Amino acid sequence: MKVLIIEDDPLHRSYLSEAIRAALPECDGVLEAENGGAGERLARDCKSAHIVMDLQMSVRNGIEAARTIWKERPETRILFWSNYSDEAYVRGVSRIVPVGAVYGYVLKSASDDRLKLALRSIFIESQCVIDREVRGMQQRSLGTINGFTEAEYEILVDIALGLTDRAIAHRRNLSVRSVQNRLQQLYIKLGVYQPLGGQSDEGRFNLRARAIAVALLRKLLNHSALERAEADLSAWLARQPHN
């Protein structure tokens, strides 16, 4: 059994490597990659089915790497080991998990023991392990309260990319008015809505831009989510008959 580490911080890499050796005596080889791209290649070559990776790497971010790895071999087991539990990350991960796949998400702030336990659970006992904090986020994000629909999240990303209503309508096959409805919905859920009539005069916000701001502050969006979205967008644009 071999384990592949994908993590760009050398310190964390060596810490991980040691933790793996300690927690998994049956492991007879640890490979290391220092960015997503190299990780994908290594995973393809060495056919390792056991991966521990960081999200947010500078060169190619973890979610993209995981997506392509899982696309090639869905039975691969991946433990995400990240600093943050941003909603953007959690959402990004759960969006790409193949059905029935075994995976884990533990924070770097977790204790030594928790990490080792997670390693054994995922790689040996085939059991998913999600950090409580992350799990909490997931619940909150999917629950009725403060929960964002897939549609709402999608349109949030679209305006964050800077698309106009019309462009969004075109991309999502909707009428312009429907796009605006969803936007309204989004504004309400983000607590940015302006009840009309009341001339709260100063401190007036541009709803569209304000929505993006609070989404960023709440970590509903983050840099890597934006990067992914931008890549998707330009792929879509290329596919369009550019008149």
Add this chain to the structure above:
Amino acid sequence: MKVLIIEDDPLHRSYLSEAIRAALPECDGVLEAENGGAGERLARDCKSAHIVMDLQMSVRNGIEAARTIWKERPETRILFWSNYSDEAYVRGVSRIVPVGAVYGYVLKSASDDRLKLALRSIFIESQCVIDREVRGMQQRSLGTINGFTEAEYEILVDIALGLTDRAIAHRRNLSVRSVQNRLQQLYIKLGVYQPLGGQSDEGRFNLRARAIAVALLRKLLNHSALERAEADLSAWLARQPHN
């Protein structure tokens, strides 16, 4: 001589601590804080004039901590030790450095030796040390080419917060038209400008939102810059006669 470490990752903290002991035999005490707030308090109490800190900490970010520390004792020497060289960070730091202060900015990806050298240079020889990569950013950011004026940067932040033209005009004591001029300027420099007339039809962007998107993608803005700006904004709002 005592050195204070402000860094939220325990691994990096212990690595730093060891590096300090190795590089600075004259150091007779290393203190540690795991977030900006605790760091400020410790700095105040122990009167340490030598600090190494991370930017991007979860609780209270490094730039804010540095600002208050330098406000209280401008002669404090601070070495920023960060993962990234985002323009937002570099700009944020150089904005708060007191005149004549001794400080440093080295990336975590730097070698062992470079870190130790930087420690000696700053704390013993009173000489500033800026990582070449960071320095490069600074040059590019201040040079004529691709350089953003303070005014432009300011208005970028304002729209990223979601303010309307009118609100910005009020806040910055300008006419609405001037705000729009600066915006136009910004759009051009961000390469988002729409030459008019040409109905590039699809792929049409909302300039305001698009500008924010590319600023984020280029790391001209990032989460912590936004957080600081948001704090400033609400302080300003509170100071306003709310009609």
Add this chain to the structure above:
DNA sequence: ATCTTTTCTGCGGGATCCCGCAAGGTCCCG
């Protein structure tokens, strides 16, 4: 099958944004 709830859609209008045009300002240089 009928009723309810939700979503989609067009219309209309007020507010905002984006920007060309042109009339002052300020500051510096020769």
Add this chain to the structure above:
DNA sequence: CGGGACCTTGCGGGATCCCGCAGAAAAGAT
């Protein structure tokens, strides 16, 4: 002092955004 570079401001208008209103379509529920 005149000229040039730059910033600011007002005006005007077309495009976009935000959203109430109400009918049509779709998805569930009883």
